[in-house]
Amino acid sequence: AAALQRLREVFDIEELPPDVLPRKKPPQFMVDLFNKVADANGITRAPGLLQGDVVRSFEDRVHVDHHHFYFDISAMEKGEQMLKAEFRVFKLKRTHRSRRSDVQHFCKVEVYELLKHENKPQKKHLIASRLLSLYAEGWEVFNVTQTVSKWVRNSSSNHGFWITTTRVSSNGMEHDVVTFAKSQGALQESRNALLVLFTNSNKRRSHSFVPSATSSSSASMSRRPRAASSPLTACHRRELYVDFHAIGWSGWIIHPSGYNAFYCRGSCIFPLGEGLNATNHATVQSIVYTLKLSQEVSMPCCVPDELKSLNLLYFDDKQNVVLKNYKDMVATRCGCH
Structure with missing residues (x-):
């Protein structure tokens, strides 16, 4: 319950709207606008297509x-x-x-x-x-x-x-x-x-929803089964699908039916290759960690270093259709930081 409440805060939904789909049809103008600014998964096609958020x-x-x-x-x-x-x-x-x-x-x-x-x-x-x-x-x-x-x-x-x-x-x-x-x-x-x-909206949605590697898996956020691998697999991006049907929101969210948030997982151990998008700071940290120059220094973290926004088309609690853009919702690249 606490996790779903937190998810509602991320999506800025105060009152859960009633289930009106597929009975109620959204205005075609709003569906066309969604398709103009977002792909089928709700990911923003290009910045600046929408006036406001x-x-x-x-x-x-x-x-x-x-x-x-x-x-x-x-x-x-x-x-x-x-x-x-x-x-x-x-x-x-x-x-x-x-x-x-x-x-x-x-x-x-x-x-x-x-x-x-x-x-x-x-x-x-x-x-x-x-x-x-x-x-x-x-x-x-x-x-x-x-x-x-x-x-x-x-x-x-x-x-x-x-x-x-x-x-x-x-x-x-x-x-x-x-x-x-x-x-x-x-x-x-x-x-x-x-x-x-x-x-x-003028709301600072600082709490983006890109789960970390430590997030627990659930029915609504499914990861693909992974092959057995060594704990030293290099930092990379993995799939994490957020399914609105499994969460119980499919009765009022028009598009998309879910989206791939992705998450970052893996080690950032020296030497950090070019594909790991490491900062200079992370490179120095990985060297200090490898040489064991300090007991307090940990390995750099594998985290999203490039994020895209998500668009949601939905019925609000008064059955008006709303198109909302949420910043930093999809990890498009991972790096060592």
Whole structure:
């Protein structure tokens, strides 16, 4: 129990989320983002692909009104610094075409912040506007960083967004000429509106999870069986697979299903070859140890000297999908230090 509690601290999980997989589907945008920044094992492909170290997605909570979009962002943590906020809505294709004499194929889309709840007419503040083709369909993305920053500071000011669509035709001004997808069962779930926040957790996760050679093996962290070898095998990297299914976390972690943390094992006895990535200090220490110049000096240690970050895509305890980057989680190289 203490070990699993420690593991939760490493992964920054305060409350264990409920098991929602495979029943609940994550937004495709978040799955695509994970695949862009990480390989199948969750290892970061290249530094700088992600803005910040946390991406939170919130789904629209209003299913009736086609103008109103509301997102509960209370899962944001204290001290989390918001870098960017995107309001993502899927524009549906207009089904009936106008008369040919009507050459106006564009409509004006305006996104407002609602200033008060359930006011008619609505008190609202214009955030963004653009022209869109009437007959195209697809995702529209609006930068709403300033507005959402205000909501983060003061949650009671969050009344959601309001969208209007208008166009000028021969009959004058037409309203509600196009609609944006709302969640209506499984068919439209993948097109449900999203609020995506890119943030910095500002937490010093000093406790990385790369087990040492002395860690005990368990069902959730399996090592490959090793051949009988002499105790003087040189320092090298060995496999250590962390299986989220065995830990009991597979009901809410979307990707990856587990990952290879690797660990370092072996001796650092003189002479230290080039492949042992030894520091000058470790080389001197190994010589002093070999020559027995001091009874107190031990052999240098075989430890990770190069680490990569891990990315986790998961449902949080409020069933929002989160992509989080954890530094120094995978040993990519071992050395004598």
